[in-house]
Amino acid sequence: MTYLDELNPTQREAAEHTEGPLMIIAGAGSGKTRVLTYRIAHIIEKGASPFSILALTFTNKAAREMKARIGKLVGDADAKALWMGTFHSVFARILRFEAEKLGYPKNFTIYDTDDSKGVIKEILKTFNLDDKVYKPSLVLNRISSAKNNLIGYKQYLSNPTYMTDDRASQKPMLGEVYEAYQKRLFRAGAMDFDDLLFNTNVLLRDFPDVLIKYQDKFKYILVDEYQDTNFSQYVIVKQLAARYENLCVVGDDAQSIYSFRGANIQNILNFEKDYPDVKKLFLEQNYRSTQNIVNAANSIISKNTEQFEKNVFTHNGVGEKIKILCSATDNEEGYKVANSIFNIKMNMQLPNAAFAILYRTNAQSRAFEEGFRKLNIPYRIYGGVSFYQRKEIKDVLAYFRLAINPNDDQSMRRVINYPARGIGQSTIDKISVLAADNDASIFTVIDNLHDFNPEINAGTAGKLKDFAAMVKSFGNIATQQDAFETANHIINSTGILRDLNKEKTPEEISRVENVEELLSAVKGFIETERTPQEEELKQDIVEQQVPNTEDLFAQQADTGIKTIDEFMQEIALLTDADKNKDDEHADKISLMTIHASKGLEFPYVYIVGLEENLFPSQMALMDKSDLEEERRLFYVAVTRAEKQAFLSYAERRFKYGNPVFCEASRFIDEIDSQYLEYPDGGDKPKERLVDFNGGGETSYQKNYTKTSNIDLLKPKQASPVLKRNLVSTNKINTQAAPVDAQAIKSIKEGTLVQHDKFGNGTVLALEGDFPNIKATIQFDLGGQKQLLLKYAKLKVV
DNA sequence: AGCCCCGGTGAAGTC
């Protein structure tokens, strides 16, 4: 038990309080992971089986690292036996063994967002709906948030509020699209990410024996990052914990930054209502950062209204003040930050890994990359297009998926004619219609062609049959051989590699390399042991004496072969943090979004692009609660820093190809100025009126003037839209509602407006929801146009 | 069937 002595009294209390509900509010850098690992180790040492402990983390990486640390305390065998992972991966694993109760095959496919969007597009086609009105991404968001709130399509269709909302937003068919979407996925034997949680809830709700089984099994439940759980996850946890109530949730309401995907901060704020006898502990001592950083962060978060009272403090040194960097343009920001890093690195003899650049949006990385390249400093970008998103990889994976589940229509469409085998669009259309009409999958149709009487010539029918036979043969191999053999076979017999090797362009060569890399990932996969959880579940199945002798999992339990099916399960649930292929140990500067930086720490942190409309983002400015979330995001960013933080902004920045004047972010002003150091060395913001005419014309200005097609450089004619950018960059209007919004809202039907290009016009009609209002305008000269108000920069005449 | 060019459109964060 000596390791418990390494904890401070509150931490230790948290680790030793193992029975009953416990809520740990853990401030940034307060040693949360340490407490969690010690707590779990402690539970095991007290005699609990690791199989009875369920620990839900935010990323698989976090789970992996925590397991490794627990392994050091209690031994790897016990650590490996823990049920630890993301909500999605843990419950996907359980669903594999219970899905048939819900009518899904146990080898169901997990659809990613691209798959989902594809399904929506097809539905829109069959319903003859305009995909500009029913934007797939919006439709999907709507469906997703319904599912995260446990609203199935039947409830959705019978809910008057949803129906009214959808009619009001000109999308009365949304409920029907939801229904069709769900039915298509079911037919394809597929679940999307939200279904994994939704269906887990259905399972626990409708099958009391299953609920009891898992309630009994999980005697200890821990949930990390509880502030970012959604309703669906909340209900799962509540159900599973109902028996023992040994439930420990850990989180920091100040770091809740995922409401856009349904996370509900109320889950943590209301925890004590659900469990009145909860033990509440506050970890308030920060071990990560200097006093300046901790105090500055406190002053930021104090502006929020919804939060637990807490007092984060540190005994670390005072440290350097937070430095403000101001650049003329986004490009200059890149050089300035790169130079600043270079200087500190040289002066203090630090490794590159001591520095991180955090931004609001991925698109901001470019300027910094250039800066680092000029100075020859190695860097690494987190996020972006992941390996598994690449076209050639998705093609190969589609074959893998078909081998496992031939009814997976999205994969079927992807490769039915890739590499080309003479199955054209019109043929695909015909069989798609047949499939939809008969509520069958595409595979079912082509595998039983003569039953469906398609109007297809004999030659094409033969090709379809051949393809169906190939898919079937892949299926056989997939169940009998290991993942690597299957993958090899599929890649070779489909001719994908041949297709990629046709041309020797650098692009194609890198594609071949990617496919080879995928193969070696499969190889690596079969060489690792299967997890104890899989064995446990399989054992469970065997004990239940599943009668079906062809049962895939029973077979695997016998042979011990790791199949392609298991490989796909694993990669379908990787989080972006897990997908980074770059080697982690190389000494590089890290560039990432603030969201991606959650849970990480760096000695020197540069938070860049601190400008109104960028951070806080334009979208967040519309809504007070969004602004609070944005502020929490800023809090997360600042608290990543150990030694020093830098805040950088640019006065001009290219957005959508146009130069835009920027105003320093209100967040800078919100920090108590005693913790800040401005560029001129003072502790007060410099008066920075934007000077349009005076001063030498820099090359930047020339550049901007040339490419600008809007009136940014003529303040005299400033429209309401532009006015905001012309005000002094100090406090003045940071509290006021954005002028953008007002300008947009002031436009009604019949309003006379002026447009840069089209001249004067009259608004005929408006449609869509703010801020995406589209206006139909009759221009005196330019005729009738449809314009999006948020882009159109209209002036009211 | 495949390629190219054009025009339109979008630009936050993610399992």
Add this chain to the structure above:
DNA sequence: CACCGGGGCT
């Protein structure tokens, strides 16, 4: 500006 999808051409 960068990307995507559609349409048209070969």
